[in-house]
Amino acid sequence: xxxxxxxYGGIAYRRRRVLHQRAGEIxxxxxxxxxxxxxxxxxxxxxxxxxxxxxxxxxxxxGERAEAVYANVDAAAQYELAVQVARSVVGxxxxxxxxxxxxxxxxxxxxGELDGAIDAYSRALRLARDDVGARVELLLRRALVRRxxxxxxxxxxxxxxxxxxxxxLDGAELLRARARLAVERSAIRRWQQQPAEALRLARxxxxxxxxxxxxxxxxxxxxxxxxxxxxxxxxxxASGYDEALAIFEQLGDLIGVGLIWxxxxxxxxxxxxxxxxIAAYEKAREASLQTGDHVSxxxxxxxxAELLTNQGRLDEAEPLLREAIRVLTxxx
Numbered sequence: 639x640x641x642x643x644x645x646y647g648g649i650a651y652r653r654r655r656v657l658h659q660r661a662g663e664i665x666x667x668x669x670x671x672x673x674x675x676x677x678x679x680x681x682x683x684x685x686x687x688x689x690x691x692x693x694x695x696x697x698x699x700x701g702e703r704a705e706a707v708y709a710n711v712d713a714a715a716q717y718e719l720a721v722q723v724a725r726s727v728v729g730x731x732x733x734x735x736x737x738x739x740x741x742x743x744x745x746x747x748x749x750g751e752l753d754g755a756i757d758a759y760s761r762a763l764r765l766a767r768d769d770v771g772a773r774v775e776l777l778l779r780r781a782l783v784r785r786x787x788x789x790x791x792x793x794x795x796x797x798x799x800x801x802x803x804x805x806x807l808d809g810a811e812l813l814r815a816r817a818r819l820a821v822e823r824s825a826i827r828r829w830q831q832q833p834a835e836a837l838r839l840a841r842x843x844x845x846x847x848x849x850x851x852x853x854x855x856x857x858x859x860x861x862x863x864x865x866x867x868x869x870x871x872x873x874x875x876a877s878g879y880d881e882a883l884a885i886f887e888q889l890g891d892l893i894g895v896g897l898i899w900x901x902x903x904x905x906x907x908x909x910x911x912x913x914x915x916i917a918a919y920e921k922a923r924e925a926s927l928q929t930g931d932h933v934s935x936x937x938x939x940x941x942x943a944e945l946l947t948n949q950g951r952l953d954e955a956e957p958l959l960r961e962a963i964r965v966l967t968x969x970x
């Protein structure tokens with residue numbers, strides 16, 4: 639590595655660009671129809687060669703491939719590169735740049751980089767000035783991150799702005815936006831310890847989500863309804879967790895699957911079914927780790943450790959808690 643760095647440092651900048659261009663073109667040619675497999679490396683060479691058009695194309699492709707397998711840090715690096723070179727590419731409009739920034743925010747969130755996710759969504763909002771649907775989506779996502787960072791008041795302001803903008807929509811698009819914003823407001827109220835208001839909002843979200851056939855939002859609403867009912871003492875009737883879990887599994891949404899298993903574990907814990915609780919928390923942790931969502935995995939680990947502590951199994955609980963503290967502190 640030292641020999642390489644010294645050799646590279648001795649090459650003139652113009653010569654470097656020529657060599658990077660040649661390297662990128664050779665990789666591109668050799669890959670043939672499977673150029674997507676080397677997109678990450680090719681995007682780097684073309685960016686260094688200042689071939690911004692190719693760098694933009696391959697960085698987005700590499701980011702999407704990394705995101706699909708939950709390689710969130712790699713995906714973030716590629717989306718950052720795409721955003722950097724986009725300004726120099728003729729024909730790339732603000733809407734396209736906003737879409738890449740939105741995806742950058744998504745992978746930053748999963749990687750536990752909350753400040754980076756908020757920054758990406760905020761930059762995207764400035765670019766998506768005239769696209770109401772995109773602005774509503776970005777405000778919703780920024781609110782979610784702010785909630786995770788315990789910034790509840792600013793998260794609520796984002797959802798309020800989103801609701802005001804959503805009035806310009808109609809039909810299923812309006813119902814879907816309203817349902818998703820109501821779910822987020824319900825989740826915020828949950829963490830503000832306002833279960834009655836959380837329940838009202840979640841039920842409103844359930845109605846709109848069913849009408850719009852928005853399964854993901856429906857599952858989130860059912861989860862919040864179940865939690866709020868139990869906190870307010872309304873334990874009659876069937877649990878909504880089974881339907882919510884089935885929906886997330888049908889959608890292949892591992893993030894949602896992890897969320898529901900964590901809540902099933904909490905339910906079992908408070909009912910005194912501690913072995914069932916540990917099994918559910920383990921499933922939540924496993925699903926979260928598969929998506930690269932180390933924050934949610936840390937929360938599940940902390941829940942397991944709480945239960946082990948109550949059982950007097952302190953030596954087993956301590957390493958789980960130390961790791962959870964490390965991840966939660968690092969993510970903010």
